[in-house]
Amino acid sequence: MTLQGFKAFLVKFSTTSSTYRWLFVKEHSVRERTEGKPSGRTLFIINVPSYCSEECFKRLFEPCGEVTAVYFHQKPSASLSPMEDSSIFSKNLSIKGYKVAYVVFKTPKGLQSALKWETNVPLILSTEESPIVTGLKKWYEEYNSRIVDPNSMQKEIDMFMEKFDAEERKKAQQEKEAMEEDNEGWVTVTKKGRKPGLARKESVRKRIMSREKLKRSQKELHNFYTFQIRESKMKHLVNLRQKFEEDKKRIDHLKQSRRFRPY
Known part of the structure; x- marks a missing residue:
């Protein structure tokens, strides 16, 4: 068929x-x-x-x-x-x-x-x-297969950590060798910071970039354009005139309060 x-x-x-x-x-x-x-x-x-x-x-x-x-x-x-x-x-x-x-x-x-x-x-x-x-027997076998032997699990974890530590030591050695000057005096820039042993991790870099982005978004351009400069000068003159009038009134008030009035 x-x-x-x-x-x-x-x-x-x-x-x-x-x-x-x-x-x-x-x-x-x-x-x-x-x-x-x-x-x-x-x-x-x-x-x-x-x-x-x-x-x-x-x-x-x-x-x-x-x-x-x-x-x-x-x-x-x-x-x-x-x-x-x-x-x-x-x-x-x-x-x-x-x-x-x-x-x-x-x-x-x-x-x-x-x-x-x-x-x-x-x-x-x-x-x-x-x-x-199939059926219950299959479920029993699946359940029993999920029960892990602690000794086998610990052995596998130890092997994984040994492999991981070896790779980390190899990376550190390669970065150390890269930071050394070559025959022509050049030094390769790596992820290591100025402090030895302090690496610029991806999470730290993202945190710094997010802070800088927030600072830039909060900044405003003051007196950048010509009309902004003109408006700021006009506002300044208006404030000065208003303050001058207020000072005149205050002085007149002080003069009136100092006059001698016997009756």
Whole structure:
């Protein structure tokens, strides 16, 4: 059965299951080439149930040829998922719901055999020899797998900190060597400030720049334009005249208060 370029395979969960599903497959062919998903040897599969595993797909397509790798993604992707440096602090979470799969064969012959494969019986995903864990048992295993051994975690943390400290020492040594004069007397400017050991961090630099920006926004240009200078002079003259009149009144008032009045 073929539908819009996809070949359809009828599958069911187990021999006792009464529910059937369809897997739609075709050759993986994109412009962006990836070493992990080589052209001519990769099978692209959609409508993959969430419980399908790598072992399940390897066993399913072994009759077509040797399978070297199986990749699962939430949606089609030409690239591979990033490699995990830690087995404890993992970022790649399990995919929920339906997903897509990429099956990589060892030779192009395996891919061509899968595309031409004709079967009259549904393919079984879970067998007695290779069962797929579901339900409560799967939840138990997922929960137990999240319980971390303290010794293993501490060992991984120590290894990470040793690697981090080594990189920091290497960076400090490179900056120290860069600040030294070369044969021609030139000195390379680095992030280090005048005080040794004090680095101009990005957070400090942003804080200083934000303060300067605030100061500039609060500043106003006084007497910058010609009309501003003229208006300021007029206001100054008006203030002087007003002050002169007030002083005259105050002096007259003082004179009146000093006069001798016997009656």
